[in-house]
Amino acid sequence: MKALAFALALTAAGTLPVAAAEQVAKSPPSAPYEQVSKLVKLPDFIPxxxxxxxxxxxxxxxxxxxYDHDGALVSTIYxxxxxxxxxxxxxxDLAAPGGNVDHVSIYYNAGHPGVETPHTHIVLWHVSAKDEARVAK
Incomplete structure (x- = not known):
């Protein structure tokens, strides 16, 4: 129940101004963002x-x-x-730098390079559930 309340709070928290969303709409985003695969041992694209x-x-x-294969922002992940x-x-004050949030997914992860300890992925999707397929493969 706490996770659901957390997700709802994230969605209701609002979005950043349109100008900020435009700065991250296409890959690569502007500084201070860096490509994760250059920081830790992870593939450039994770299905x-x-x-x-x-x-x-x-x-x-x-x-x-x-971002999807075409460099379009699909989600913000915590x-x-x-x-x-x-x-x-x-x-x-958790932000959704990409702007509007269509829906939220929350799931467990046992750990991986960069975040080695067990954690929860909170995915703020900027695309519809149907468009999640853009990162499926």
């Missing part, structure tokens, strides 16, 4: 997620910007360590 960029200062949580999902920790 189901896409090509990731992040401001290294925001690790491990992000936001990570995810990777929240499970140890941080507790009553003492708050995640306020």
């Amino acid at each position: 189901g997620i896409g090509q990731l960029f992040v401001d290294p200062k925001t690790l491990p949580a992000g936001p990570f910007l995810a 990777m929240i360590p499970l140890k941080d999902l507790n009553p003492d920790k708050h995640f306020d």
Whole structure:
């Protein structure tokens, strides 16, 4: 139930101004974002997620910007360590740099390079559920 409330809060938090969304609409986004595959040992494109960029200062949580094969932004992803999902920790003012959020997905990840500890992926999709296929392969 907390995860659902968290996702709803993210969606309701609003979006950044249009100018900010335009700066990240196409890959590569402007600084301070860097390509994740150049920071840690991950492929350039991860099926189901896409090509990731992040401001290294925001690790491990992000936001990570995810792009399809054509370089269009499809989602903003937060990777929240499970140890941080507790009553003492708050995640306020989480932004969706890509603008409007169509829907939210939340799922567990056991860990990977860059965020090695078990964590939750909170995916703010900027495209419809049908268009998620743009990063499926």
